[in-house]
Amino acid sequence: MTRTADLIDGFAPHSAGAAERYRAAGLFGGRPLGHLLESAARDHPDRPAVTDASIDGPRTLTYAQLHTAVARRAAGLAAAGLRPGDRAVLQLHNSAELAITFFGLLRAGVVPVMTLPAHRITEIAHLAERSGAVAYITEDGRRGFDHRDVATQLCGRVPSIATVFVDGEPGPFAPLPDADPATATLPAEGDTNPSLPALLLISGGTTGLPKLIARTHDDYVFNARRSAVVTGLGVDDTYLVALPGAHNFPLCCPGILGTVSVAGHLVFTDNPSPDHAFELIERHRVTVTALVPALAQVWRAATEWEPADLSSLRLLQVGGAKLGESDAVGIDAALGDVVQQVFGMAEGLICYTRLDDPRDLVHTTQGIPMSTFDEIRIVDENGEKVADGAEGELLVRGPYTIRGYYRADEHNARSFTPDGYYRSGDRVRRLPSGHLAVTGRIKDTIVRAGENVAADDVEEHLIAHPAIRQAAVIGLPDEALGERICAVVVVSPDHPRDRALTLRDARTFLTARGLASFKLPDTLTVVASLPTTAVGKIDKQAVRARLS
Numbered sequence: 033m034t035r036t037a038d039l040i041d042g043f044a045p046h047s048a049g050a051a052e053r054y055r056a057a058g059l060f061g062g063r064p065l066g067h068l069l070e071s072a073a074r075d076h077p078d079r080p081a082v083t084d085a086s087i088d089g090p091r092t093l094t095y096a097q098l099h100t101a102v103a104r105r106a107a108g109l110a111a112a113g114l115r116p117g118d119r120a121v122l123q124l125h126n127s128a129e130l131a132i133t134f135f136g137l138l139r140a141g142v143v144p145v146m147t148l149p150a151h152r153i154t155e156i157a158h159l160a161e162r163s164g165a166v167a168y169i170t171e172d173g174r175r176g177f178d179h180r181d182v183a184t185q186l187c188g189r190v191p192s193i194a195t196v197f198v199d200g201e202p203g204p205f206a207p208l209p210d211a212d213p214a215t216a217t218l219p220a221e222g223d224t225n226p227s228l229p230a231l232l233l234i235s236g237g238t239t240g241l242p243k244l245i246a247r248t249h250d251d252y253v254f255n256a257r258r259s260a261v262v263t264g265l266g267v268d269d270t271y272l273v274a275l276p277g278a279h280n281f282p283l284c285c286p287g288i289l290g291t292v293s294v295a296g297h298l299v300f301t302d303n304p305s306p307d308h309a310f311e312l313i314e315r316h317r318v319t320v321t322a323l324v325p326a327l328a329q330v331w332r333a334a335t336e337w338e339p340a341d342l343s344s345l346r347l348l349q350v351g352g353a354k355l356g357e358s359d360a361v362g363i364d365a366a367l368g369d370v371v372q373q374v375f376g377m378a379e380g381l382i383c384y385t386r387l388d389d390p391r392d393l394v395h396t397t398q399g400i401p402m403s404t405f406d407e408i409r410i411v412d413e414n415g416e417k418v419a420d421g422a423e424g425e426l427l428v429r430g431p432y433t434i435r436g437y438y439r440a441d442e443h444n445a446r447s448f449t450p451d452g453y454y455r456s457g458d459r460v461r462r463l464p465s466g467h468l469a470v471t472g473r474i475k476d477t478i479v480r481a482g483e484n485v486a487a488d489d490v491e492e493h494l495i496a497h498p499a500i501r502q503a504a505v506i507g508l509p510d511e512a513l514g515e516r517i518c519a520v521v522v523v524s525p526d527h528p529r530d531r532a533l534t535l536r537d538a539r540t541f542l543t544a545r546g547l548a549s550f551k552l553p554d555t556l557t558v559v560a561s562l563p564t565t566a567v568g569k570i571d572k573q574a575v576r577a578r579l580s
């Protein structure tokens with residue numbers, strides 16, 4: 033089998049008709065994803081492209097320098113035997129090397145599998161095996177965990193892995209490869225079929241092993257460019273890559289690729305804590321960044337004690353999990369109306385609140401789909417459309433939403449409708465303005481004494497309590513009630529230590545907010561921190577495991 037035939041084995045493309053419609057409408061431009069960098073380097077060679085503020089830094093590369101480094105990396109990968117259509121598992125912290133290697137893989141026609149630094153052997157082995165990867169690109173132990181140990185185990189478990197490249201001290205493996213581009217045969221631009229996968233993203237779910245999501249050149253270029261338009265991104269913007277850059281949000285919404293599409297400046301940090309990040313914002317006059325809600329809350333709290341000039345920041349994108357209204361209001365108050373809510377998924381659909389939306393819509397909704405070609409259906413448990421404004425499961429189909437997971441027939445039968453809509457599992461409501469409000473996950477419902485209680489609903493009310501910083505609400509089996517409602521919370525650092533937060537406090541507070549009595553928690557557990565997923569969302573599966 034040729035490498036391309038192998039790559040498309042298990043890939044679910046758009047129907048020919050749909051693809052043609054997106055091309056005819058000018059959404060699909062027919063260019064390889066790596067072309068975004070080619071044009072930025074051609075039109076703006078001397079503009080700053082990448083500043084590395086990780087432990088490797090500091091250094092800044094212009095677009096011309098980045099372009100050269102990428103060509104050398106691509107030649108190195110080719111010299112090491114990687115060929116167009118091959119897959120390579122990429123796992124690097126936010127750094128210039130992540131950008132160089134990512135674009136180097138694209139330049140060599142190799143499809144990166146975008147894993148996160150927090151992934152470990154279980155996920156890496158699964159993703160390597162499913163994707164049929166021939167290489168694993170990772171790093172040494174400088175950041176506290178030695179990924180070379182994962183590499184050793186991976187080589188023993190997944191026979192397709194022929195090469196391991198290590199950023200830093202390679203040990204028994206190879207260093208990140210570089211070679212003279214004149215010595216390599218790299219694919220020409222016209223050799224790339226833009227409707228084939230350019231990269232493989234990882235699904236964000238917290239149940240089971242992650243699934244692979246093949247995003248094509250055409251769809252991902254559209255994702256980057258359209259996101260740049262919606263966020264008003266231009267050549268003068270500086271984007272701080274604070275979340276792990278392999279995740280769809282900081283990678284392409286507009287993130288790394290959207291910023292490159294307008295030849296803006298990227299600042300990479302492997303430490304998103306406010307003391308470090310605030311200094312970077314001040315020093316580099318950062319204008320845009322993206323955070324998950326938990327981190328955004330930490331940043332907001334830190335504005336009270338970290339002295340820093342954050343006035344350059346015009347847009348703080350918050351997404352990945354539900355941002356409570358009171359938190360949105362608080363962040364806006366602390367940083368000056370900078371919040372943009374982003375509701376998206378690696379599978380495709382991205383919704384943004386718009387820059388000119390009234391602030392109350394920004395605070396209470398998760399935005400509007402970024403393209404008018406996004407087809408949204410909100411359905412009840414029987415798959416029937418709900419009435420306008422009613423809650424239901426969000427189904428979506430569109431130019432940049434996948435038609436099926438990569439090599440996962442068993443999931444596809446469940447996760448996609450026969451007419452190609454992705455079942456997001458998210459419970460949403462559509463406002464007359466078209467904005468979507470995410471009200472929870474369809475499966476994240478607790479059935480207590482016969483009443484359905486949405487966990488997110490209770491969580492949102494809990495975090496409005498001044499003493500509560502984070503909350504996770506789960507249902508545990510209960511003989512009398514069927515399920516009882518268990519609240520697990522992290523208290524604010526400024527809450528007096530000698531005054532413990534009690535279940536009674538929480539219930540009194542929720543009752544005063546008008547919450548129905550059957551939704552009140554039956555137990556309250558105060559913890560120092562909540563477990564998180566690889567990108568920093570609260571991991572409710574893990575909370576449940578800890579509690580039960």
Ligand code: OOB
Pocket residue numbers: 234235236237280281285350351352353354355373374375376377378379382398456458470473567
């Ligand atoms: C982003 O992508 P994933 O693939 O890690 O996770 C997607 C899921 C969504 O289905 C939804 O359940 C949840 O994460 N989610 C949100 C949300 N944004 C994502 N739930 C409530 N409010 C939000 N604003 O998380 C992602 C990808 C691109 C951009 C932004 C987020």
